Amino acid sequence: MRPIYMDHHATTPVDQRVLEAMLPYFTEEFGNASSIDHEYGSRADEAVQQARSQVARLIRAKPEEIIFTSGATESNNLAILGVAEALADKGRHIITAATEHPAILDPCLYLERHGWQITRLPVDRFGLVDLDALQRAIRPDTVLISIMTANNEIGTIAPIKAIGEIAREHGVLFHTDATQAAGYLPLDVQELHVDLLSLSGHKMYGPKGIGALYVRRFKRSLRLEAQIRGGGHERGLRSGTLNVPGIVGLGKAAEIASREMRQESERLRRLRDRLWEGLRARVPGIEINGHPTQRLPHNLNIYLPGVNNRALLVALKHELAFATGSACATTKVEPSHVILALGYPEERAKSSIRLGLGRSNTEQEIDRAVDSLAGAVEELTHKLRI
Numbered sequence: 160m161r162p163i164y165m166d167h168h169a170t171t172p173v174d175q176r177v178l179e180a181m182l183p184y185f186t187e188e189f190g191n192a193s194s195i196d197h198e199y200g201s202r203a204d205e206a207v208q209q210a211r212s213q214v215a216r217l218i219r220a221k222p223e224e225i226i227f228t229s230g231a232t233e234s235n236n237l238a239i240l241g242v243a244e245a246l247a248d249k250g251r252h253i254i255t256a257a258t259e260h261p262a263i264l265d266p267c268l269y270l271e272r273h274g275w276q277i278t279r280l281p282v283d284r285f286g287l288v289d290l291d292a293l294q295r296a297i298r299p300d301t302v303l304i305s306i307m308t309a310n311n312e313i314g315t316i317a318p319i320k321a322i323g324e325i326a327r328e329h330g331v332l333f334h335t336d337a338t339q340a341a342g343y344l345p346l347d348v349q350e351l352h353v354d355l356l357s358l359s360g361h362k363m364y365g366p367k368g369i370g371a372l373y374v375r376r377f378k379r380s381l382r383l384e385a386q387i388r389g390g391g392h393e394r395g396l397r398s399g400t401l402n403v404p405g406i407v408g409l410g411k412a413a414e415i416a417s418r419e420m421r422q423e424s425e426r427l428r429r430l431r432d433r434l435w436e437g438l439r440a441r442v443p444g445i446e447i448n449g450h451p452t453q454r455l456p457h458n459l460n461i462y463l464p465g466v467n468n469r470a471l472l473v474a475l476k477h478e479l480a481f482a483t484g485s486a487c488a489t490t491k492v493e494p495s496h497v498i499l500a501l502g503y504p505e506e507r508a509k510s511s512i513r514l515g516l517g518r519s520n521t522e523q524e525i526d527r528a529v530d531s532l533a534g535a536v537e538e539l540t541h542k543l544r545i
């Protein structure tokens with residue numbers, strides 16, 4: 160038997176229905192979506208248009224506001240660098256948060272090396288930025304605020320609507336990395352006052368290597384600076400022959416999520432709470448990292464006092480697949496920058512794990528995971544005492 164998979168924040172499997180929707184576009188329907196002068200191309204183009212609508216519907220955007228990319232990393236780069244370069248004459252100050260994904264923090268670091276100023280807002284114990292601090296950080300030369308919708312490690316959900324309102328009041332663009340929230344929480348870019356939003360296929364049961372950036376269409380024209388130049392695809396914002404099978408897969412994944420999110424998120428929340436209650440009853444001193452209630456329904460990030468998370472990973476290698484930080488930084492074995500940003504010492508970061516539930520997980524698996532984790536924790540802490 161393979162280990163139980165509880166690392167859905169790192170990636171999810173492709174849904175069978177998504178795979179089936181994609182398959183024809185590898186073979187018979189292989190046309191280039193730009194070659195609309197003939198049937199092959201126009202059929203591919205139609206499939207792309209349908210997917211654009213499906214993705215738009217998931218976040219209540221208009222189809223023409225969706226730019227297909229290779230994933231959320233590229234979407235984030237396009238948002239940050241595209242706005243920074245487009246508005247460089249207006250100002251060179253960007254506000255973000257300390258707990259963002261590396262795909263936000265790294266482009267910001269790059270800009271900083273090239274003369275931009277970056278404010279990285281601190282967060283409280285729960286992972287929330289302070290809205291007054293955000294207001295105070297806005298300057299006349301601020302061009303962009305980028306705050307993630309939900310954190311990929313601790314699951315904390317940011318008050319996106321309030322942040323969007325602040326950004327709008329000050330005439331500053333607002334980008335949110337919604338990669339972990341899309342498909343799990345209802346999102347409405349109008350209601351939330353979001354100008355740019357990133358999402359990724361493989362975090363919502365679509366394929367890897369495909370994502371999208373929502374770019375609001377303004378009356379006054381804001382033209383992001385493209386980061387990949389060429390034939391002018393995707394409104395000139397992202398050149399390159401469209402990944403038609405990937406796009407069809409992302410569209411189908413978005414359609415399924417739009418339809419099933421409510422029920423599935425509720426199911427995941429119940430499973431997650433069962434997991435937490437089970438662990439809390441059996442692991443002394445266990446604590447939640449992140450917000451107790453304002454969190455993703457399928458996320459549980461826990462502190463296991465006295466347990467080295469790497470040792471736990473090894474001990475449970477055949478039983479349970481989970482994460483000790485974020486997959487995006489696993490080449491480094493540094494303690495999680497997110498747990499540290501909550502104000503905890505390194506010791507806590509090294510004794511914390513992330514459990515991410517998903518469609519395949521069952522109640523039986525939750526109970527087995529509780530047994531495995533509690534047993535391994537007991538063994539590891541017992542060894543430590545001897």
Ligand SMILES: *Cc1c(COP(=O)(O)O)cnc(C)c1O
Pocket residue numbers: 168169229230231232233260262307309310311336337338339358359360361362368369370
């Ligand atoms: C996974 C993830 C990304 C990167 O997405 P890719 O599509 O793998 O490039 C960016 N931001 C967040 C919050 C993520 O969870």
